[in-house]
Amino acid sequence: MKRVQELPLDERPREKLHKMGAQALSDLELLAVLLGSGNRQVDVFTLSARLLALLDSVGTAPTVEELVAIPGVGRAKASLVVAGLEFARRRIRPHGVKIALPSDAYPLIRHMADRTREQFLCISLNGANEVIAVRTVSVGLVNRALVHPREVFADPITDRASAVIVAHNHPSGNLAPSTDDLAVTRQLKAAGETLGIRVLDHIIFNHERQYSLMENGQL
Incomplete structure (x- = not known):
């Protein structure tokens, strides 16, 4: 990973924000702008990457002690x-x-598309299909060992959610669902029916577009 000073001027996060707007920056670049600089031991991009890894793990409400x-x-x-x-x-x-x-769900999850590992997300919805929360459930290849119903539905049960939409990014950019993607979807749908929480869709996404299993008759 290059240091900020090694990048062409128009590719540096702050200058890129001025030229293209904040929406054009990745999460890593936004954190670099927020932090402003690194220190003698670590550059701002490395520091931002460490912070991003923690935020992906603990969510968007870390404590000062965790940071x-x-x-x-x-x-x-x-x-x-x-x-x-x-x-x-x-x-x-x-x-x-x-x-x-x-x-409608894509803008809530699109920022996760730049992750180098698959991030499995769950969107909790109330009875009016309004968003209660968006959370990262697991990090790594999507399979039934990592994406277990108890992990996926634990928070939606606490939320008193009526439905969920699950989603994950494909770092390769290829949006075709894998055999594991389809198997996990079937498992979650069956578990949701038992719990009374509908699985409305499973979305696979990258930076440019999304693939809906529901719209393609695979849910």
């Missing part, structure tokens, strides 16, 4: 990240967004 446990993160940067995430959550959280079509 300062990351090598290179002091209390000042940890406080900045925690405050920034809380401000964003209060202002633009997805809670209440209504899902009528699979394409």
Whole structure:
């Protein structure tokens, strides 16, 4: 991974944001802008990657203590990240967004497309198909060993969700569902029927588009 100073000027996160807008930046680049700089031991991109890995693991409400446990993160940067995430959550959280079509879910998960490993996500919905929460369930290849119904439905049960949409990214860019993708979908649908929580769709996505198993008759 190159240091910021090694990138052409128009490819540096801050300059890219000025030129193209914040929506054009990856999560890694947005964190680099937020942090501003690294330190003598670690550059800002490496620091951002470490923070991103933690956020993918613990969600969007880390504690200062969890952040300062990351090598290179002091209390000042940890406080900045925690405050920034809380401000964003209060202002633009997805809670209440209504899902009528699979394409309505895509903006809520698209930012995960740049991950180098598959991220399995679960969107909890209420009876009006409004979003309660979006969470990462597991990281790694999608199979029945990693994506177990008890992990997928644990939070939706607490949410009192009526339905869920599950999704995962394909880092290769190929959106065709694998045999494991289809098997996991069948397993989750059956478990959801037992629990009274409908599985409305399984979406496979990359940065440019999505593939809906529901729309393609594979749910």
